[in-house]
Amino acid sequence: MRRVSRKKALNFVKELDAFPKVPESYVETSASGGTVSLVAFAAMALLAFFEFFVYRDTWMQYEYEVDKDFSSKLRINIDITVAMRCQFVGADVLDLAETMVSSDGLLYEPVVFELSPQQRLWHRTLLLVQNRLREEHSLQDVIFKSIMRGAPTALPPREDDPTQPLNACRIHGHLYVNKVAGNFHITVGKAIPHPRGHAHLAALVSHETYNFSHRIDHLSFGEEIPGILNPLDGTEKVCTDHNQMFQYFITIVPTKLETYKVSAETHQYSVTERERVINHAAGSHGVSGIFMKYDVSSLRVRVTEQHMPLWQFLVRLCGIVGGIFSTTDQCCRWPCEQSDASALREQRPLASPFCS
Ligand SMILES: *[C@@H]1O[C@H](CO)[C@@H](O)[C@H](O)[C@H]1NC(C)=O
Numbered sequence: 001m002r003r004v005s006r007k008k009a010l011n012f013v014k015e016l017d018a019f020p021k022v023p024e025s026y027v028e029t030s031a032s033g034g035t036v037s038l039v040a041f042a043a044m045a046l047l048a049f050f051e052f053f054v055y056r057d058t059w060m061q062y063e064y065e066v067d068k069d070f071s072s073k074l075r076i077n078i079d080i081t082v083a084m085r086c087q088f089v090g091a092d093v094l095d096l097a098e099t100m101v102s103s104d105g106l107l108y109e110p111v112v113f114e115l116s117p118q119q120r121l122w123h124r125t126l127l128l129v130q131n132r133l134r135e136e137h138s139l140q141d142v143i144f145k146s147i148m149r150g151a152p153t154a155l156p157p158r159e160d161d162p163t164q165p166l167n168a169c170r171i172h173g174h175l176y177v178n179k180v181a182g183n184f185h186i187t188v189g190k191a192i193p194h195p196r197g198h199a200h201l202a203a204l205v206s207h208e209t210y211n212f213s214h215r216i217d218h219l220s221f222g223e224e225i226p227g228i229l230n231p232l233d234g235t236e237k238v239c240t241d242h243n244q245m246f247q248y249f250i251t252i253v254p255t256k257l258e259t260y261k262v263s264a265e266t267h268q269y270s271v272t273e274r275e276r277v278i279n280h281a282a283g284s285h286g287v288s289g290i291f292m293k294y295d296v297s298s299l300r301v302r303v304t305e306q307h308m309p310l311w312q313f314l315v316r317l318c319g320i321v322g323g324i325f326s327t328t329d330q331c332c333r334w335p336c337e338q339s340d341a342s343a344l345r346e347q348r349p350l351a352s353p354f355c356s
Contacts, residue, residue, distance in 0.1 A: 036328055036331070036332055037328070039328075040324050040325065040328040043324055044320060044321050044324050044325075047324070048317055048320055048321070051313070051317060051320060052313075054308065055308050055313040057308075058145070058306060059141070059305070059306050060141045060144060060145075060303055060304070060306070061303070061304050061305075061306045062301060062302070062303055063302045063304070064299050064300070064301055064302075065299070065300050066298060066299065066300065067254050067296075067297070067298055067299060067300040068300075069254070069300075070179070072179060073176040073177065073178065073179065074176070074177050074179045074221060074222070074252070074267075074296065075175070075176055075177075075221065075223070075224075076093070076174060076176075076177060076219075076221055077173075077218060077219070077220045077221070077224050078091075078106065078171060078172060078173065078174065078175070078184075078218070079154060079155075079170070079171075079172040079216070079217040079218035079219070080170070080172070080186070080214055080215070080216050080217065080218075080219070080290075081111060081113060081168050081169065081170045081171075081215045082168060082169050082171065082186060082211075082212060082213070082214045083113045083167065083211045083212070083213040083214065083238075084167075084169060084188075084209065084212070085110070085166075085167065085168075085169060085209070086108040086109070086110050086169035088169075088188055088189070088205050088209060089108075089169055089171070089186055089187070089189075090186070090187065090188075090189055090190040090191045090200055091103055091171050091184070091185070091186040092184075092185070092198070093175060093177050093182055093183065093184045093185075094182060094183045094185075094198070095177055095178050095180055095181065095182030096178075096180045096181050096182065097178040101175060101176075101177050101178075101182075103175060103191075105174050105175045105176070106171055106172070106173040106174075106175065107171070107172055107173050108169055108170075108171055109169070109170045109171075109172070110166035110168070110169060110170075111166060111168050111169070111170045112158075112162040112164050112166060112167065112168060113167060113168035113213065113215075114164065115155075116158045116160050116162075118159050119155055119156060119158065122155065122156055123155070123215075123234060123236070126229075126233065127234050129229065130229065130231075130233070130234055133229060143228065143229060144257060144259060144305075145259055145305065146227060147225055147226070147227035147228055147257075147259070147262060154218055155217045171186065172217075172218075174224075179296055180296065181293070181294065181295040181296065182293075182294055183291060183292065183293050183294070184291075184294065185289055185290060185291045185292065186212075186214075186289055187200050187287055187288070187289030187290075188200060188205050188288070188289065189201040189205060207243065208242065210242040210243060210288055211239065211242060212237075212239055212244050212245075212246060212289060212290055213237060213238040214236075214237055214246070214290055215236040215237075216232045216233065216234070216235040216236075217233065218233055219232045219233065220233075220266075220267070221266075221267035221269060221294075222254070222255075222267035223264050223265055223266050225257075225262070225264055225266055228266065230268075231269060231270065231271050232248065232271055237275065239275075241277045242288075243277060243278040243279065243288045244275060244276070244277050244278065244288055245275065245276050245277075245286050245287065245288050245289060245291065246273070246274075246275045246289070246290045247273065247274045247275070247276075247291045247292075247293065248271055248272075248273050248291070248293070249271065249272045249273070249274075249293050250269050250270070250271045250292060250293065250294040250295070251269060251270050251271075251294075251295055251296075252267045252268075252269045252294055252295065252296045252297060253267065253268045253269060253270070253297045253299065253300070253301055254267055254296070254297070254300045255267055255268045255300070255301045255302075255303060256301070256302045258302070258303065258304045258305065259303075259304075259305040260305055260307075268301070269294075
């Protein structure tokens with residue numbers, strides 16, 4: 001009894017076989033079929049090869065979420081050169097939470113404003129890259145991927161001994177501020193705090209020495225990561241008037257960067273700028289200097305490097321191989337089946353040139 005049912009089961013499984021076995025002697029091969037097979041195999045190999053490159057490649061995925069980090073400090077990295085002597089200028093930050101943030105982290109270094117030929121070349125290249133970045137956004141992905149391997153974006157040191165007097169001041173270093181809107185500025189005179197904010201002691205500086213021409217070699221927020229280019233890096237402004245005000249309005253976007261090489265908390269920013277000549281007689285009031293108003297966006301961007309998973313690669317590979325195989329199979333068989341069917345109907349010998 002048991003034997004019978006086992007046999008039945010075996011027969012049932014046999015019937016399920018989707019791959020009927022045709023005896024070798026029934027199978028005919030032909031030159032045309034062989035050519036089609038060769039073409040099909042070549043196409044399979046080619047497509048599988050390209051697919052492998054797609055598999056090897058990675059891409060950046062951007063996601064947005066509300067920034068939930070509300071307690072950390074924001075780091076500002078600055079490297080800016082102003083065409084005034086160091087004793088005449090002062091830099092500090094005012095933010096909404098505290099009236100004034102100590103700017104101890106900043107160094108004042110007397111330098112020459114004009115760049116050496118080599119530095120000029122470097123600077124021009126930087127501006128070129130910045131221009132391309134504005135036009136081609138996919139370049140940002142390349143930068144993200146090559147970060148850490150990239151060269152630092154700071155200006156290289158001078159290679160020659162300058163003969164001109166040190167007429168400019170390079171202000172560089174970093175500051176920690178509260179993660180709220182604020183204003184980083186460079187104006188005449190050192191800042192002196194007083195109970196209601198702070199003042200700059202400017203009375204001793206003659207207006208003739210005012211010159212807020214400046215070059216921003218680096219301005220970034222958050223962790224400093226070599227290889228990342230910030231929108232203001234390389235900006236150079238030369239003014240023709242002594243009393244001039246430069247304003248930069250910056251919106252900082254916290255960015256979590258996760259590539260296969262690094263995982264970093266950084267900040268991107270967008271910026272708009274405005275400059276204006278201060279002339280009290282003409283109704284253009286204000287304080288001459290460089291003002292950077294920044295604000296932190298409430299959205300956070302998460303940039304992750306993505307990779308095609310292995311299973312997906314295998315499925316696509318099966319799709320390519322199976323798809324080409326069955327398509328060419330159908331193409332080869334169809335004319336034979338058509339002619340064979342009509343031959344049978346008309347009772348003439350099976351003679352299709354393609355099938356012989
Ligand atoms: C300010 O300094 C720059 C660079 O040294 C110079 O080209 C420019 O003419 C100066 N501007 C004024 C108003 O003196």
